Amino acid sequence: MSPVIGVSAYAQSASWGVWEMPAVLLPGAYTDAVAAAGAVPVLLPPVEGVAGAVERLDGLVLAGGGDLDPGLYGAEAEEHTAGVQAARDGAECALLAAALERGIPVLGVCRGMQLLNVARGGTLVQHLPARVGHEGHRRRPGVFDEHAVSVAEGSLTAAVLGRTRVDAPSYHHQAVDVLGEGVVATAWAEDGTVEALEYTGVPDVLGVQWHPEMGRDPALFDWLVERASDRCGRLAADSSTRRHSASQHPWKS
Template sequence: MTGEAVPDITGRAPAKPLVGITGRRGTGAIMGAPHGFQDAPLEMYLSEYATSVQLAGGLAVHLAIDADPAELVERLDGVVIAGGEDVDPRRYGEAPGPHTNRIDPLRDEFEIGLVLAAIDAGIPVLGVCRGNQVINVALGGSLVQHLEIGTGESHASYAYPRQHRAHVVDARPGTTVERLYGAQFPVNSFHHQAVRRLGDGLIAAGSARDGVIESIEHRDAPVLGVQWHPETFGGDPAFDWLVETAIAIRTTEKAAA
């Protein structure tokens, strides 16, 4: 079910909730820019996140990585922290290991600030893959630095198509994850890191059969993290939750004003 805008007393439908989506920064060389522009900064966004937000009834906007998180949150109704590279292990008190991929300190700083600002403002946050891990680190948790391919559920294998549901997740009873997906459900899997020590206020809402934490949520704030990639499925309940929660919060705030 998608979030539906309810007309106000004038008969006009209110504006769709504005949902900010993070991306990553590269250079013009990635897109074959001509000589002289190959080192130009480039903002990159995977379009399936925006498509999923809009299918759920939201209005998607891509967020510049060097914007101020607090100023953005003042204008937004919800936030998606997208997938991507490893979070810097120094953020949770460890040194980069032999399997650490590319680290982007600027992105870490921006997205951690965005999570904290969104929680402070009371707007919903959805973290996907890396975004799930960013939420945990932002709230003082740590990560498993590397999941070996061929062990457990082989989470880091890229052998399957993006939409292939490679393994089952068991939801914790009474969680948002259970309400959205049921007690057991299959997910796709493309991650070599995972949540280890939970951050403040977070619970493990879903786990793979090998014990890897696959989803987290906050006890008191509208924060949901998933280790799989729901944006690939073209209408996943996680995005419905994000938009519906944003609408509900905005409606409650207007009624209280």
């Protein structure tokens, strides 16, 4: 059976056909990437109680989107901070906590990587051009332009990608600033911007600032689905062992 991967989505007004109304949205590139890696993607809307779905998932993608509420990391919103959705912030924080408790693999993409940092007490740069002095991480509206990223040798990120340099499709104006507790940066842009991170002691959590779903390399989604499949196999084997033991010793409770 194929693993099931949940992908966080967002609520926004949308138009299609004769309709214009609130909708739960997610770019199709995410679900395409998950499906191409061999899993079944499931959208996770930003509603109360959505974290309960994690019990039925084998992996989690925290997708990109609007800015996180600066209040989550003890800051006031600055001029360029936009697209904050409190319901999505709350839902994704709960999804991440449930995923970590259950031990399923997690991939954070762009905003999702930033959430991985904020959830551990880290902070964000609210408008990166003001920090680095250029627009290289979001050059043109609606276009995922690539820039060079260097990856730390020996990191999980390097092992998954199979190399220590990538051309990353990018579209963001915020970035990781102070790293949270147990958070390790594992890749950087040429201007020093953190481009990937991992959790110390948690082998199946990985975040990238770029958008792998828009790139040519499926390695990150392949890793996620492979780890989810491995976990499914272990659970199935444990369940089979328990059933066999019960059949051999039916008198034991």
